[in-house]
Amino acid sequence: MSDPVTPLNGASFQGFVTVTETAPQGMITLRGDLAAAALRDAVLAVAGADLPDMGRIVINGSRGCAWMSPDEALLLLPRADVPDALAQLATALEGSHHLAVDVSDARAMFRLEGAGLRDVLAKLTPADVSPAGLAPFTLRRSRLAQVAAAFWLTDQQAAHVICFRSVAQYVFDLLSTSARKGSEPELFDS
Amino acid sequence: MLTLTCPCCNIACDETELHPGGQAHVSRAGPDSGDDAFEQYLFLRKNPRGVHFERWRHAMGCGKWFHAARCTVTLEVFGTYSAQTLEPPQDILDAIAARRPDWQGFA
Structure with missing residues (x-):
């Protein structure tokens, strides 16, 4: 690559x-039901931090998560980890309505x-x-x-x-x- | 300057962060309606001097649509509320009644 x-x-x-x-900063846009437990667990696993409250952002070392809108979160992570994180999100959220896209570029x-x-x-x-x-x-x-x-x-x-x-x-x-x-x-x- | 608080993300947005969506609570005239009703739905809008209900989109922010009740004369904002409603909620109507006792009501 x-x-x-x-x-x-x-x-x-x-x-x-x-x-x-x-x-270069890895960024993933994640849309879905932010109240769903499966999504919150997936965010914690990928971003290393709990999904923050409305209008907030949490940073944990090189990773973080931002609340962007009622159905959207932005995950920050090292650039090289993005493909693995997307695969992890796809597995964790399989069957639930969601969208996870690499927006780093x-x-x-x-x-x-x-x-x-x-x-x-x-x-x-x-x-x-x-x-x-x-x-x-x-x-x-x-x-x-x-x-x-x-x-x-x-x-x-x-x-x-x-x-x-x-x-x-x-x-x-x-x-x-x-x-x-x-x-x-x-x-x-x- | 008009400042509206987006009910979706609780941010007090400046007018320039928003995109106007025109009059709120316009219901579509369906296939069975006559030409007059369809014209009413498509073209005819209220232009009140006073209390007005509008749609706004938080374009430079969370991207969600919401409704606002404000006065077109003084720019006083009576409240903002969810777009997922067919008519203004009671707390908004109460807020308007408190400030404009002779308002004729939402019709």
Whole structure:
């Protein structure tokens, strides 16, 4: 199998917040009845974490799971483990109505690091990114300027952004422009 | 700016994260209906000055459709509720009655 290549080859930008495209990340979209025990067990086995509550994401080492909608979860795992995980899900959920798809190549992922990351996001999204509105490990699906994106904070100094691969360059440019030195709005005390 | 809380994912969405779906609770005129009924279903929409029921899709989010009751004059939102219903639920009607005592009701 050929090596996975991220859309921007790990581009990074150093502003008042550092924007970095992360290494290839395995992602599986899982749709089905999120309340079903079989599905929850399968998520725990594959993602190494229990399916989180509405609007949340859990990260456990190199794996994780995000609540995306009432019938959709996003599983994060090492890229190389995706084919095995899909086979595992197919076995575990056989006979129940579900959909599990490898979307690793369909997405781009960025990491924001720095105290001003809430400022960087606030310039681009209508979502409430204040400390009260966006606590760490709350997954907010919203938009960045003109395109859909999802983001969450791992702590007050680091955040991840996921968007579609086709708009990776656009989102990277947005984040870089927003993080340019000298343009800090300093809206939040963080 | 209109802010609606999506009942499916509990996120307070800005209008720009949503896709408008027009008037809510439009029931389809079936094959046995006459031309007038079908025209009513297909083209004729309410355009009230005041309380209005609308469909919205949380396009930049969970992707689900939901219903919202709001005032077209003040943009006051009375509530949002599931799309899997044929008429507004009682708690929404109560909320509207509390704020608009002379509202004529859902018809």
